[in-house]
Amino acid sequence: xxxxxxxxxxTSIVPRVQLIDLLNEDLSREYQAIIAYVxxxxxxxxAQYMAIAGELEKxxxxxxxxxxIIAKQIDYLGGMPNVTSKAVKTxxxxxxxxxxxxxxxxxxxxxxxxxxxxxxxxxxxxxxxHIREILVQExxxxxxxxxxxxxxxxxxxxxxxxx
Ligand SMILES: [Fe+2]
Ligand SMILES: [Fe+2]
Numbered sequence: 001x002x003x004x005x006x007x008x009x010x011t012s013i014v015p016r017v018q019l020i021d022l023l024n025e026d027l028s029r030e031y032q033a034i035i036a037y038v039x040x041x042x043x044x045x046x047a048q049y050m051a052i053a054g055e056l057e058k059x060x061x062x063x064x065x066x067x068x069i070i071a072k073q074i075d076y077l078g079g080m081p082n083v084t085s086k087a088v089k090t091x092x093x094x095x096x097x098x099x100x101x102x103x104x105x106x107x108x109x110x111x112x113x114x115x116x117x118x119x120x121x122x123x124x125x126x127x128x129x130h131i132r133e134i135l136v137q138e139x140x141x142x143x144x145x146x147x148x149x150x151x152x153x154x155x156x157x158x159x160x161x162x163x
Contacts, residue, residue, distance in 0.1 A: 020079035030067040031085035052148040102145040
């Protein structure tokens with residue numbers, strides 16, 4: 001019987017039940033993203049934001065696809081997909097809205113990178129692959145938002161934080 005514990009420092013190794021909880025957190029972030037993009041894409045005003053408003057509308061649809069994929073993985077693991085969104089911030093200010101979106105995408109990317117490692121550690125390679133595909137789109141969302149905010153993409157995708 002394999003009863004050895006994972007080494008304490010390998011934070012990527014989580015039991016299957018904990019993976020369900022983590023995926024439910026991811027699902028809540030996807031719901032949050034859907035709501036934010038539905039609203040922001042319609043209320044962003046100003047000629048300079050017309051192009052990004054169109055992009056946000058596409059993001060909304062992609063986030064719905066992500067939610068469906070994540071819910072499917074939770075069900076596959078024997079969990080129940082949750083029905084609660086993370087809180088959505090609102091603002092009258094266009095730039096602030098975009099910054100909220102970018103902060104959320106950064107958080108999402110951080111989590112999915114970790115989730116890919118966790119799935120692989122459990123031998124869930126197909127699940128890791130699904131999450132990788134989502135990750136590709138989340139990084140595109142980051143780039144769209146960073147560009148709209150006039151930031152260099154590398155500032156966002158390769159932050160000088162954590163080691
Ligand atoms: Fe997403
Ligand atoms: Fe996204």
